[in-house]
Amino acid sequence: MSDLDRRKFLKSAGAIAALGGLGVLGAGTNRPAFAQSSTKSDLPDIIQKTIPSTGETIPAVGLGSWITFNVGNDMELRDQCADVMSAFFKAGGRMIDSSPMYGSAQDVIGYGLDALGAHDKVFSTDKVWTSGDGADQIAETSDRWKVEQFDLLQVHNLLGINDNLPLLFRMKDAGQLRYVGVTTSHGRRTDDLMAVMKNERLDFVQVTYNPVDRKVEEYLLPLAYDRGIAVIVNRPFRGGSLTERLEGQPLPEFARELEVKSWAQLILKYLIAHPAVTCPIPATTKPAHAAENMAAATGPLPDDKMREQIAAVIGVLV
């Protein structure tokens, strides 16, 4: 992205923030232009984000499964994971993300979907992660989830991208897949990912982003916004270490305006408020935390100035 494009992006992002803040809320907060109320009356008033390539909307917070859902054949722990999924769906969540790399997490999600009868509620998101036969792996992943078709499949950490990305596009063309994406994590291979974003018609990218790891703000998020690519955010809490370090610290005074009750919600609002971000996917083992995370997708969001304050406060504390 050129400097001119980047300035245009920052300006438009600011404009969105300014539009959303008119009159209704206190200074420093806004209801973004992309936010829409849920149409289902039995669900909380969840902020929805638009997938740029189709205009479809999805709830602004999802559910990750890295580590937390890899519980093997332990039925007690599988039931706990199903409880997390139940709380997530009840709070209005839809997107659940997994990977063949996450051990038994895919089986556990399939178990939860069966137990809850929730196949029609989930926005199913998984990955292809192999340098071998991607089609075989995707078929196995479908069996584990017990779904016939995924909403989104992503090339995990760009592994085997020269084979796997064309495979996903072919599946999309054949109507076997709705969206195609590519992922990275831990801020690695950002340049490679951006090259793919520039050259391919991706629907989604997935990157690591939180108030401490902000490298993607500089070029990648503006590029995604510019190219109309939805952004999933992994490691919003740095695998839990961020919220652990903030535990016990009082929330900043300005957080009251955002109606947040925890650091986790403050971090999620920080992420959701970015105009390029579509859906952070925090992972948890506790149903209460799943509901708390979803609640971050309600109420006012911080504007640019407050987002900087959030990053500054958290940067000092961790």
Next chain:
Amino acid sequence: MSEWWDYGLADLLLFSPRVYYRLFETMNSTWWLVVASAVIAGLIASGLALRHGFRGNRVILVLLALVWAWCGYGFLWQYYQPINWAIPYLLPGFALQVVLFAIFAARPLPLRFGWRGDLSSYVGLTLVAFALIAYPFIGLIEGRDLLQAELFGSAADPTALGTLGFVLLSRGTWRWVLLPVPLIWCVISAGTLWVMDQQVAMVMLAAVWITVFCGWLDLKNGVTTKRLTEAEIRDPAA
């Protein structure tokens, strides 16, 4: 574009300590008779290994083959593999170790176990005692239930540690071939425990270093290069 070596150690950790230690809880409560038998097998093997002049070398090797077979099938395949996709790649190593123990047991001149009074003997005894007696209680220090104890013969870590000890207590030209599998396991496990913030990772690494050092010392002193004679087999005290 991206390759396997791009991954850091933390990326490859896929499960939490909570789930990992529940594996032992489930295994210990489900297979308690086999788990207890494996510990007893370890105790018998250690008793035989320390009885100077005893001719039970084949029994020790057979017992070690059996506990490695159970550890590979029982713990690794039945319990660990569902949460760790790397296990199928490591299982052949366990199968190899079983075959090696069986080959040594079947040889006309099997390894000779016994106390030599040198550094390797002290280290070997310490490792065996630690694996059999101390390791199961480490979890208590970290606040875990005793039901989650990792026991020699079933859990891979104490089995590998104890095996290093048994090998150091042995004599025989080819004993070194019994070291790579438990050494590699200890290194991999140390990495896993390290990213899970478990202090016992340092013990696993220390065991690797001290075993390699003692192995080198024995090689230098000719402990392992000297072939055992028929007379020595018949009269181990000689």
